[in-house]
Amino acid sequence: MKKYTDTGKKDTRSGFGDGLTELGKKNKDVVALCADLTGSLKMDEFKENHPDRFFQIGIAEANMIGIAAGMTIGGKIPFTGTFANFSTGRVYDQIRQSVAYSGKNVKICASHAGITLGEDGATHQILEDLGLMKMLPGMTVINTCDYNQTKAATIAIADFEGPVYLRFGRPKVANFTPADQNFQIGKAVQLQEGTDVTIIATGHLVWEALQAAETLNESGITADVINIHTIKPLDDEAILKSVKKTGCVVTAEEHNFLGGLGESVARLLSTHHPAPQEFIATQDTFGESGTPEQLMDKYGLNASAIVNATKKVIARK
Amino acid sequence: MADYKALEDLVIQVRRDILRQVHKVNSGHPGGSLGCTEFFVALYNELMERNENFTMDGIGEDLFFLSNGHISPVFYSVLARAGYFPVEELNTFRLLNSRLQGHPTTHEGLPGVRIASGSLGQGISVSIGAALAKKLNKDKHLIYTLCGDGELQEGQNWEAIMYAAGNNVDNLIVTVDLNGQQIDGSTKNVLPLGNLKAKFEAFGWDVMDIEKGNDLKAIVSGMKKAKEKTGNGKPVCVLLHTVMGNGVDFMMHTHDWHGKAPNDQQLETALSQNPVTLGDY
Numbered sequence: 001m002k003k004y005t006d007t008g009k010k011d012t013r014s015g016f017g018d019g020l021t022e023l024g025k026k027n028k029d030v031v032a033l034c035a036d037l038t039g040s041l042k043m044d045e046f047k048e049n050h051p052d053r054f055f056q057i058g059i060a061e062a063n064m065i066g067i068a069a070g071m072t073i074g075g076k077i078p079f080t081g082t083f084a085n086f087s088t089g090r091v092y093d094q095i096r097q098s099v100a101y102s103g104k105n106v107k108i109c110a111s112h113a114g115i116t117l118g119e120d121g122a123t124h125q126i127l128e129d130l131g132l133m134k135m136l137p138g139m140t141v142i143n144t145c146d147y148n149q150t151k152a153a154t155i156a157i158a159d160f161e162g163p164v165y166l167r168f169g170r171p172k173v174a175n176f177t178p179a180d181q182n183f184q185i186g187k188a189v190q191l192q193e194g195t196d197v198t199i200i201a202t203g204h205l206v207w208e209a210l211q212a213a214e215t216l217n218e219s220g221i222t223a224d225v226i227n228i229h230t231i232k233p234l235d236d237e238a239i240l241k242s243v244k245k246t247g248c249v250v251t252a253e254e255h256n257f258l259g260g261l262g263e264s265v266a267r268l269l270s271t272h273h274p275a276p277q278e279f280i281a282t283q284d285t286f287g288e289s290g291t292p293e294q295l296m297d298k299y300g301l302n303a304s305a306i307v308n309a310t311k312k313v314i315a316r317k
Numbered sequence: 318m319a320d321y322k323a324l325e326d327l328v329i330q331v332r333r334d335i336l337r338q339v340h341k342v343n344s345g346h347p348g349g350s351l352g353c354t355e356f357f358v359a360l361y362n363e364l365m366e367r368n369e370n371f372t373m374d375g376i377g378e379d380l381f382f383l384s385n386g387h388i389s390p391v392f393y394s395v396l397a398r399a400g401y402f403p404v405e406e407l408n409t410f411r412l413l414n415s416r417l418q419g420h421p422t423t424h425e426g427l428p429g430v431r432i433a434s435g436s437l438g439q440g441i442s443v444s445i446g447a448a449l450a451k452k453l454n455k456d457k458h459l460i461y462t463l464c465g466d467g468e469l470q471e472g473q474n475w476e477a478i479m480y481a482a483g484n485n486v487d488n489l490i491v492t493v494d495l496n497g498q499q500i501d502g503s504t505k506n507v508l509p510l511g512n513l514k515a516k517f518e519a520f521g522w523d524v525m526d527i528e529k530g531n532d533l534k535a536i537v538s539g540m541k542k543a544k545e546k547t548g549n550g551k552p553v554c555v556l557l558h559t560v561m562g563n564g565v566d567f568m569m570h571t572h573d574w575h576g577k578a579p580n581d582q583q584l585e586t587a588l589s590q591n592p593v594t595l596g597d598y
Binding site for chain 1: 373374375376380382422423424431432433434435436438439440441442443444445446447448449450451453454456472473476477479480483484
């Protein structure tokens with residue numbers, strides 16, 4: 001088994017902030033917009049370095065999306081920053097018409113996604129955003145797993161022409177992917193090689209999947225662990241190749257099982273290579289207040305849940 | 318000095334284009350289109366500084382954004398007759414595989430359109446973005462926007478109106494088509510807009526009225542005054558007092574023709590009131 005080391009817990013949103021800082025230095029067309037959450041999104045440094053390219057919109061997310069769409073018309077590459085809830089559900093129609101349908105080069109960057117937002121509770125814990133965004137024609141949807149990957153993704157999407165939804169989170173989590181990684185949109189990352197099961201994870205669940213694979217290995221079960229950072233377009237080839245080898249799959253995400261990564265994988269498999277699948281995801285429910293760890297445990301979004309699901313899916317082969 | 322005879326001829330021809338487009342497919346929005354015909358003709362032929370070839374980024378020229386996308390018939394006609402695409406293409410309005418969708422879009426690559434609109438209330442925000450980009454690009458040209466009066470019931474407008482004033486977006490002229498009508502009836506009956514002038518001013522805009530919103534000379538001189546107001550730290554709002562359905566007697570002063578096409582007989586009557594000037598497509 002490959003060994004992955006947590007080089008020190010860091011929040012993915014800081015990866016976004018640091019990526020944006022780097023972009024500010026190297027790409028003069030990059031502009032940043034924020035709806036009164038500059039500190040939460042870690043956009044302070046970009047703001048200080050480039051006051052002329054930073055736009056404080058106020059608590060007006062619909063206007064922020066529209067302004068971002070308009071800025072692309074003058075050749076700018078706008079990065080909007082607010083919580084995932086206010087980046088998607090609140091402004092769905094604005095994104096749909098002014099960004100996606102209009103084909104505008106807006107990067108919608110969303111922090112505090114999922115249940116790990118924690119104590120603020122369900123009003124802020126969106127578990128439906130991946131589904132909302134992936135249903136929009138032409139939208140690229142990315143959910144990164146750690147600080148390094150989020151930073152790399154932030155930099156990479158500036159060079160990609162088209163609307164992107166980049167999702168990341170609030171809590172400090174293991175930082176284990178390489179600092180110098182080459183982030184390729186739409187390309188799955190194979191983290192472990194195995195033959196008994198394919199574990200496909202995204203976001204904060206990738207680290208949990210690696211922990212689960214280690215536990216499974218102790219009982220003689222080897223797993224292909226795949227980090228799907230790009231949910232749309234999905235890396236069909238990597239997934240099919242793996243599932244053809246292992247014959248079953250567990251998907252893991254911090255999202256409702258309706259509309260998320262698991263559904264995308266199920267659609268792919270059902271049309272190309274039907275196989276038993278178990279879903280690690282929330283079960284069509286809202287979240288609640290609690291610490292991130294408590295919530296991940298209560299809603300079954302951790303390594304032990306992945307281990308149990310793996311045993312179940314292997315039995316269904 | 319503008320050639321008002323030529324502009325008037327164009328107005329009449331555009332009216333014919335509007336009526337014929339909506340009649341052919343028995344759908345579309347003639348009322349608001351007719352009410353804004355003089356404004357569109359003046360804007361594209363007398364007021365805006367436009368480049369000959371269409372580019373999406375519009376650097377080095379004035380840009381126009383239509384927020385109330387349902388009045389696409391007038392937009393399409395004026396764009397076509399300004400040379401953005403063949404006038405004959407008006408024949409494809411709302412048909413399958415057309416670039417002239419029911420509501421304007423960039424999706425089908427129609428020259429002259431820079432954003433999709435139709436879902437109301439988004440145009441001022443987009444225009445602010447384009448105006449900010451112009452400032453970043455040190456491009457001194459202006460952004461023109463048209464929105465409906467009923468459309469101002471959408472809350473996003475007021476986010477945008479607050480932002481533009483608070484951030485000195487002074488290269489922007491938003492014109493409100495003040496015809497007092499919306500689908501369900503008069504704006505007074507559906508949801509009163511109150512004193513729009515006072516509202517825009519309270520938000521920090523420079524506001525002016527064009528009382529004769531269907532008079533070419535009044536529009537040209539009024540919009541030139543609006544242009545003079547730009548660059549002074551405030552966004553500019555023009556309240557354009559129009560008559561919905563203008564130029565077709567039975568379509569005027571009512572909301573009935575907001576989104577309804579004339580039948581064969583009605584078309585004939587309407588066209589007879591607007592005899593051919595430049596030639597039908």
